[in-house]
Amino acid sequence: MTHIQHNMATHGSVFFAYQQLAGKGQQGKTWVTEGGQNIIFSAIIDPNPLLVGQQFRLSVAVALACYDFFRRYAGDETSIKWPNDIYWRDRKAGGILIENQIRGQQWHWAVAGIGININQTQFDPTLLNPVSLKQITGKIFDPVQLAKELCTYLTQRMHQLFNHPFSALLEEYNRYLFKRNEVVQFKRLNTRFNCTILGVNEVGELLVKDGPADRFVFGEVSWGWETEK
Known part of the structure; x- marks a missing residue:
């Protein structure tokens, strides 16, 4: 910069x-x-x-x-x-x-x-x-x-x-989205959950189904394996 x-x-x-x-x-x-x-x-x-x-x-x-x-x-x-x-x-x-x-x-x-x-x-x-x-x-x-x-x-x-x-x-x-239409694990605060990735919308929200919400902004959730170490 x-x-x-x-x-x-x-x-x-x-x-x-x-x-x-x-x-x-x-x-x-x-x-x-x-x-x-x-x-x-x-x-x-x-x-x-x-x-x-x-x-x-x-x-x-x-x-x-x-x-x-x-x-x-x-x-x-x-x-x-x-x-x-x-x-x-x-x-x-x-x-x-x-x-x-x-x-x-x-x-x-x-x-x-x-x-x-x-x-x-x-x-x-x-x-x-x-x-x-x-x-x-x-x-x-x-x-x-x-x-x-x-x-x-x-x-x-x-x-x-x-x-x-x-x-x-x-x-x-x-x-080309990673794991689209697949069930994945995320972590939100201290809770892990599974959901299916549907895609991403025009403002960058991740769209899912069968999760605690139907969309997430970046930083709101982390991928399950990224919190293992």
Whole structure:
């Protein structure tokens, strides 16, 4: 966010990192990666003409770009875990954190931080289920070249977001949604419960059936296995 704070932001600027020791994840979690082995970058995005209340739309577009990229190499078992993690089977391959600069009712800038596991094979033991492209394919990749490819997918999805109806993006997001139409376990406060995931609506609420409510906002519930350690 430094470039934004000093009025140096340019839409489409991307900042690559060789190593990340204290990266920020969702809900205050950290993202630690092995130097030179993964994709780690932040992209500056001018969200205009999106409104402040449409922040989830940007999250959908970025998640789909990461999905497009990862699926190209890992195949159809790739999915998007609500709200914006990239999964392969039941294992986490990447994550997205979007930070926004909002003044009054104006959404000025967004910074999309993206981390995707490429060549790393040894992970922090406190992580429950990480996976990398190397573990999936048995191949070694050039993270810089792959990051450039990811930027191409990001550009395509941004164009779609800003120039076409959001309904098409949301339909794709739901099509690739992790565990859709499956029974899963969540934890809400101190109570665990099972429910069936139906999809996600246009404001980012997770829609379910057979749970204590029919929808949840991000942060209201956690996935059952994420609270096991």
